[in-house]
Amino acid sequence: MAIVVLKDKCKGCKLCVKACPFEAIDMDGKLAVINEKCTSCKQCVATCKFDAIEDTDAGKEEEVVDLTAYKHVWVYAEQRAGKLMNVALELIGEGRRLAREISDETKVYAVLVGDKVDQLASECFAYGADGVYLLENDLLKIYNTDGYTKVLTDSIRQYKPEIVIFGATYIGRDLAPRVAARLNTGLTADCTRLDVKVSSYIDYANKNTTLDTSDLDPNSTETGLKQTRPAFGGNLMATIICPRTRPQMSTVRPGVMTKIDRIEGATGEIINAPVELAASDIHVEIVDVVKSAKEIVSLSDAEIICSGGRGLGDPSGFDLIREFAAKVGGVVGSSRAAVDAGWIDHSHQVGQTGTTVKPKIYFACGISGAIQHLAGMQTSDIIVAINKDPDAPIFEVADFGIVGDLYKVIPEIIAEWDKAEELYSESLHHTA
């Protein structure tokens, strides 16, 4: 522990003993002594009136980091109960793309943390990993913040990766900030686009954004990580860099990056990283892990999504949306407004604060199209908007717009759905 009491300055006033949240200071006569319960919270440093307590780590991380000492791209390959999360495979594909853009020597490594997770390595290789780090310990069987943070931070310090990316899952977003804070490096949340080459960034920006890229040099050899993410509820996009510290860290939104095609029988290097972990390092007790029995909504994998919004008028409107979804083989989604109104569970929410989706067809029913909603669905292949307000912003992104009463239009779509083929050939006949 890096908290020390300066013997010549300590007056034995016990203010620090009172202030310590962890009972980590004992008195030895007139001298305060830090014991093993200390977590370096620095409450005592702030409390001491005599400047008698110091944090010897202060300023230590401020040393100029030798950026060139950091190499390769790491993907935190999140697994739950021995199964890899889909986002881990997406990120291995993305990490591979970034590594190849940095240099021919740069590799992408999957980092597997858990207990007896070595059998997942072959899956990581099949989806493009050059190597796999195994961080195994029986205390890591189920995700816990303290244990996972410690072993991952220790490995990053030892092996010095240049980039570390995590899926922006409920677990990735618990773990990554803790690791980044311990390493005193930057972390960018919930990214939807990553680039290293300036030329790739320019291509992306020119195709998809309003950004003026004329001041960017496409021949630049700079390969810092450019991390693009929505902010202000998707009203603004920001590209974030981490120029002075390493590793560069991001969490990436699930469903946004693309897996590579599976390479059967692919193999690579496996590194068993040293893991030092004791039960006393872990401060949260896991009583139970419960799989939810509620209706499974896999919005991110759905090919067709039927979403309802405030325009439904009341919660029973979702009965029609469910009927619609059942007919077309889709999944029920919703806008934030409908969730906020308590009409449907948050797990159905599409948008900046919900799930990002890119189905083949997105039906927006009674959804006005707040920017925060558009941020989560506008990359859908085809967007169909049904709304009674002809000025609703949703029509700006819709491929097909219908101005009308959704309670009249949707039943007709349901009734006609099976005749689509017939109607289409008829229409061809007409034109011919």
Next chain:
Amino acid sequence: MAFKIIVCAKQVPDTNEIKIDPVTKTLKREGVPAILNHDDANALEEALRIKDKYPDTHITVITMGPPQAKDMLMECIAMGADEGVLSSDRALGGSDTWATSNALAATVRKVAEKNGGYDLIFAGRQAIDGDTAQVGPQMAEKLGLPQITYVKEFEIADDMKTITVKRALEDGYQILKIKTPCMLTAIKELNTPRYMSIGGIYEATQKEIPTYSAADLGVDPDKEVGLLASPTNVYRSFTPAPKGKGVMIEAETEKEQADKLLVGLKSKFVI
């Protein structure tokens, strides 16, 4: 001894109300209401429920922001918090999540010094303007505290030492036990925040809200807080390009609209 809770809150623009200026392609901030961040209201509500059950509980709401963030702290007091503390300084401006967590951890230490420690820090999972969900865990790290994020159910034992929570996952939840002192972050499912009370509003007008500068907090603007100390910087920012406008389906009847739509979907090979 009283149970001491520190609630972290942020005053945010209501992102549902934000519009883009069609000409300049920038955010139109004028007239956008500033509100108490939703998840933070859930954190405060849970703290207030502890106080309802154990009246000997003391709740301090802390925030970092411009001077007008005092209005939000007054709202928190009007809901039932005992006091509000504002950390405000130009030197704190431009802080990323790492630098913000340094400033807020220093604010916690300052409050703890004044009130004789703390037992629980409760924050919202994320703010609706940045949506990072990073500041809670990063503060916990700076304070050496164990954390549980995404808390959707909360229970504290009568000994006021052991907390049991349900922590949300995409596909279910975990039941976790943690000892005080600790840091928790709240999600919407945790509770429904109460309204301000008339008595509370009166009380809020009577209370002084102390403001701490970077110097008061003892944080170094070159190394710990503010734009220059932040490890991340904005490289570029822009508005997303709108997708090209599609076809409006015009027809006499709903049936005709439906038929034309289905023909359109067929022609795009999506059905």
